[in-house]
Amino acid sequence: MSDVAMLAGVSAQTVSRVANGHTTVKESNRQRVLAAMKQLGYRPNSAARALRRGEFRTIGVIILSLSSTGNVRILEAIATAAARESYAVTLLPVSAPTEREVRGAFTRFSESAVDGVIAVMGAELLDSPTVSLPPNVQVAVSDAHAGDRYSVVDTDQVNGTREAVRHLLDLGHRTVWHLAGPEESFAARRRAAAWQATLAEAEREIPPLVHGDWSAESGYRAGLRLAAESGCTAVFTANDQMALGLLRALNETGREVPGDVSVVGFDDIPETVSFLPPLTTVRQDFATLGRLLVEGVLRRLRTDSVEPGITLVPTHLVVRASTAPPGVPEGARPAGWHG
Structure with missing residues (x-):
């Protein structure tokens, strides 16, 4: 900084003000300082500035799994929204949804340079008495069942399913x-x-629940089981990847979609239009979800307050060719059915 000041013919204080973005510097002095910085290859030490200001412009993200397309898209949306606010993202994937894993993640964040944390997980894991949130670190949660201790943003899971x-x-x-x-x-x-x-x-019969693990392979295995259920004419899958595996299993076992079985997914990943048939699915607005989670953390950082209530990001059902009335073969469906 002294070298920059000497070359620019200004004080070290003026160099500091330029480096920190102050607007009280004369434009002619600012230009001389910037030119000297460029000539000398000077870069402000962001770590030192963070320690001095007490902020690191970094948001930590705790997420349970990166194997599901939905979580990856949420993470992408968070990183994009954070970058727009000139914040970086530090990721800590949690290998298992246990109190021990979550406690360890928050312990690591308490030892790291983060200003806030976004938790993409069930709030019950955060509310465990064994989990200690880092002091002075603001937390936003993507779970509509979280309490009023956090900024809460979630996809409208209930309405999308309904x-x-x-x-x-x-x-x-x-x-x-x-x-x-x-x-x-x-x-x-x-x-x-x-x-x-x-x-x-x-007042409809509730069939036995069938579980997958978000992957297309688990959807395929579950699809072989569902294909053997003669009374199964409609399936709602919890994500599009499992729906892809389900479609394969139904096709291999001779169950026509949607003539014999209608299928609806959840997420509306870009590939759904290329499924065979194109998939009816619930569209999630991942970009808005990520942006609101980041805004929730930053709002708490700037105001140290939590707005009451929960922000739910709306969903939208996108009707394509994988659903039809029971027993209607593809050739007998009305024109324009693909939606």
């Missing part, structure tokens, strides 16, 4: 089977509970 199940019932299916995500997933539990509640409200 739309999917009601769509199938309105087509004339007597009931809807559910291929759920893993039991430890809070999103999978919310969707399974909403599926069951929707069938109960419609």
